[in-house]
Amino acid sequence: MRILVDENVPLAEAFFGELGEVTRQPGREMSAASVRDHDALVVRSITPVNAALVAGSRLKFVGTCTIGTDHVDLAALREHGIGFANAPGCNAEAVVDYVLSSLLLLSERDGEDLFAKTVGIVGAGNVGGRLAARLAALGIDHLICDPPRADAEGGVGFVDLDALIARADVICLHTPLVAAGAHATRHLLDRRRIEALAPGTVLLNAGRGDCLDGTALNERLARDADLRCVLDVWEQEPGIDEALYARVDLATPHIAGHSVDGKLRGTEMIYQALSRQLGLPARQSLERLTPAPWLPRLVLDADTPRDDALRLCARACYDPRRDAMGLERYRRRLGMAQGFDAYRRDYPVRREFQTLEVALTAAAPELEAVLRGFGFGVATPD
Ligand SMILES: NC(=O)C1=CN([C@@H]2O[C@H](COP(=O)(O)OP(=O)(O)OC[C@H]3O[C@@H](n4cnc5c(N)ncnc54)[C@H](O)[C@@H]3O)[C@@H](O)[C@H]2O)C=CC1
Numbered sequence: 001m002r003i004l005v006d007e008n009v010p011l012a013e014a015f016f017g018e019l020g021e022v023t024r025q026p027g028r029e030m031s032a033a034s035v036r037d038h039d040a041l042v043v044r045s046i047t048p049v050n051a052a053l054v055a056g057s058r059l060k061f062v063g064t065c066t067i068g069t070d071h072v073d074l075a076a077l078r079e080h081g082i083g084f085a086n087a088p089g090c091n092a093e094a095v096v097d098y099v100l101s102s103l104l105l106l107s108e109r110d111g112e113d114l115f116a117k118t119v120g121i122v123g124a125g126n127v128g129g130r131l132a133a134r135l136a137a138l139g140i141d142h143l144i145c146d147p148p149r150a151d152a153e154g155g156v157g158f159v160d161l162d163a164l165i166a167r168a169d170v171i172c173l174h175t176p177l178v179a180a181g182a183h184a185t186r187h188l189l190d191r192r193r194i195e196a197l198a199p200g201t202v203l204l205n206a207g208r209g210d211c212l213d214g215t216a217l218n219e220r221l222a223r224d225a226d227l228r229c230v231l232d233v234w235e236q237e238p239g240i241d242e243a244l245y246a247r248v249d250l251a252t253p254h255i256a257g258h259s260v261d262g263k264l265r266g267t268e269m270i271y272q273a274l275s276r277q278l279g280l281p282a283r284q285s286l287e288r289l290t291p292a293p294w295l296p297r298l299v300l301d302a303d304t305p306r307d308d309a310l311r312l313c314a315r316a317c318y319d320p321r322r323d324a325m326g327l328e329r330y331r332r333r334l335g336m337a338q339g340f341d342a343y344r345r346d347y348p349v350r351r352e353f354q355t356l357e358v359a360l361t362a363a364a365p366e367l368e369a370v371l372r373g374f375g376f377g378v379a380t381p382d
């Protein structure tokens with residue numbers, strides 16, 4: 001069988017090579033012509049998979065190595081009898097690392113105590129749910145807005161979006177892009193809600209760019225630079241609004257989930273789904289193929305103050321300023337649209353917090369709990 005795979009899917013040859021002949025192509029260049037003679041297609045979020053792409057092909061399977069599915073027309077796949085799989089949760093840990101690392105940076109820059117903030121989570125699925133769990137472990141107050149879950153689970157423990165906006169110091173958007181229906185999310189943060197944000201609010205979007213009205217946000221920031229904004233996702237990627245880009249505090253090119261670990265989990269999950277569809281055993285596994293982290297262990301004095309300990313470990317493992325600087329470097333060289341994609345293609349090695357084991361020099365239960373809550377492994381002396 002012939003399998004067409006996006007150029008940014010790591011280890012595709014090792015996994016899918018088991019099942020057939022693998023051909024690579026940049027996701028934005030995939031077309032009806034390039035797809036036609038393949039039996040399976042493996043994409044990332046940048047390839048619109050619709051009737052125009054798949055009609056007339058011999059495709060029997062489409063997999064996306066992503067959590068999000070808004071780029072896939074599921075009805076068109078069903079109509080053409082094409083199996084489908086995404087990779088729920090594959091890179092959720094990486095997104096939470098991104099969020100916590102970014103919030104730590106802003107709190108240091110602005111001389112604030114992250115532990116005294118109330119964090120509002122909008123969309124508490126794989127990503128938002130894990131973020132809530134880490135905040136709970138850290139003892140940081142948080143509010144959850146997730147109307148579909150509130151409907152299904154009876155509403156206790158959930159707040160509505162306007163109440164969350166009124167009460168939270170930090171708002172983290174982790175919603176999927178849903179175009180229509182009772183819980184549509186396109187411009188969920190619309191002009192009215194953006195205007196309602198209290199001065200000083202930290203607004204972070206690592207869900208989908210279209211969940212937030214970028215024009216309204218840009219206008220508010222142009223008028224009063226009184227919000228702190230961390231944007232990983234944007235309207236009209238990769239040709240994003242450069243005025244908004246210049247006004248936000250941390251601007252990254254849709255890489256919140258781009259850990260090696262998250263991408264590899266995505267590859268493995270789609271390989272398993274295709275194997276299942278073919279009725280074949282999944283012989284390859286990440287256990288054998290995951291590379292060792294460059295920084296597996298770090299020794300930390302047990303008397304290190306809490307915030308210094310977190311900053312040292314977070315920076316050693318993953319500092320989102322590297323990605324903001326990377327995007328800016330590529331933008332200057334290639335322009336925004338090309339630079340945005342090129343940085344993602346050339347994305348540096350990044351490992352998740354959970355791959356780092358912090359060895360404390362002596363027993364320090366409070367510090368240990370905080371490090372674990374943040375997501376690191378911890379080893380204490382016997
Ligand atoms: N920036 C990045 O690199 C990444 C972005 N994503 C994006 O983040 C999204 C969320 O990822 P997961 O948590 O894994 O998805 P998920 O499907 O596990 O969770 C989404 C949650 O949002 C909730 N939701 C739906 N409509 C809502 C609304 N109107 N208001 C509030 N909550 C609503 C759902 O009930 C669900 O609990 C993905 O769909 C994807 O678009 C995911 C991974 C990486």
Ligand SMILES: O=C(O)C(=O)[C@H](O)COP(=O)(O)O
Binds near residue numbers: 008045066068069
């Ligand atoms: O999983 C998702 O959903 C995401 O947004 C991905 O992490 C983004 O990765 P790409 O597919 O855009 O490389």
